[in-house]
Amino acid sequence: MATTTATITIASADIADNNFSVSNTSTLYTAGTDTSISETTGLGRKKFATDGNVVLLDGGLTSGIAADVTADKSAKVYIKNINSRGDGTKYVNILLAAVEIGRLYGGDWMFIPWCAASGKDIEFTASDATETTLEYTCFYE
Amino acid sequence: MATTTASITLSSSDLLSDDMSLSSSMQLYQNGTTATGLDEMRYHRLVVPTGTNFDLIQDSTALSEDASYVYIVNKNTDVTDYIKISINSEEIGRLYAGDWLFMPWDNDLTDEQSVSDQTGNDSTIEIQAFTHEHIIEFALFHNGETLQTAADS
Numbered sequence: 001m002a003t004t005t006a007t008i009t010i011a012s013a014d015i016a017d018n019n020f021s022v023s024n025t026s027t028l029y030t031a032g033t034d035t036s037i038s039e040t041t042g043l044g045r046k047k048f049a050t051d052g053n054v055v056l057l058d059g060g061l062t063s064g065i066a067a068d069v070t071a072d073k074s075a076k077v078y079i080k081n082i083n084s085r086g087d088g089t090k091y092v093n094i095l096l097a098a099v100e101i102g103r104l105y106g107g108d109w110m111f112i113p114w115c116a117a118s119g120k121d122i123e124f125t126a127s128d129a130t131e132t133t134l135e136y137t138c139f140y141e
Numbered sequence: 142m143a144t145t146t147a148s149i150t151l152s153s154s155d156l157l158s159d160d161m162s163l164s165s166s167m168q169l170y171q172n173g174t175t176a177t178g179l180d181e182m183r184y185h186r187l188v189v190p191t192g193t194n195f196d197l198i199q200d201s202t203a204l205s206e207d208a209s210y211v212y213i214v215n216k217n218t219d220v221t222d223y224i225k226i227s228i229n230s231e232e233i234g235r236l237y238a239g240d241w242l243f244m245p246w247d248n249d250l251t252d253e254q255s256v257s258d259q260t261g262n263d264s265t266i267e268i269q270a271f272t273h274e275h276i277i278e279f280a281l282f283h284n285g286e287t288l289q290t291a292a293d294s
Contacts, residue, residue, distance in 0.1 A: 026239045
């Protein structure tokens with residue numbers, strides 16, 4: 001049984017009157033068990049040069065890697081915008097189906113659970129058509 | 142201007158045929174800037190009862206088209222316990238006991254909560270607990286919220 005952990009630390013010395021720091025480590029288990037997740041898409045790196053909507057992870061497919069991600073379980077997705085921050089105005093909108101979640105600016109990352117049901121694609125739309133590079137991976141059962 | 146750093150490490154010694162370790166660190170900057178940090182935040186710890194889908198973080202006009210970041214952790218310990226996290230009625234996914242998420246958040250849509258529209262919920266982050274009540278902690282790092290006028294003002 002594999003053991004995969006995800007650790008986050010958020011820290012600031014000056015966002016509040018005193019130091020702020022929070023840290024957590026989770027072990028990636030299958031839904032409702034203490035059995036570790038044992039499958040992953042692997043780490044992907046992809047360049048895009050479009051300001052159109054692009055499907056990154058296609059929920060509910062009947063074939064291909066994404067078809068192996070069982071819906072409504074405990075899949076986790078990591079996405080990072082590899083671009084430099086530039087002037088701070090270029091970003092990638094991350095969407096769940098047609099609903100925008102938020103913006104990943106250059107250097108930003110996110111780590112979320114993913115229901116992976118049919119139609120619940122993880123998509124993105126870049127703020128312009130210059131080249132954008134994303135890294136992503138999905139852990140699933 | 143505050144400096145806030147969010148770091149992640151994903152690691153496993155036996156998921157693949159070789160060690161896997163991925164780390165990344167980011168500064169939480171304001172929209173349209175190269176080095177100006179977000180300087181507002183809120184941090185909550187609360188108990189979420191079962192049976193109802195609740196608003197966890199409500200959208201507001203000031204949070205629109207900007208850089209905000211959300212952190213949520215499920216502090217329960219029973220592995221069967223989970224919460225559903227949704228945005229605009231779209232389920233993002235389930236956080237089981239001990240799981241956390243960190244994601245950007247943008248109030249992209251038009252139906253913000255306001256004094257005249259307390260039900261505005263287009264981009265509201267919602268939460269629903271299953272099996273047992275849940276203790277969760279969550280943080281919102283942002284660049285300003287629209288405060289609601291008190292109903293009795």
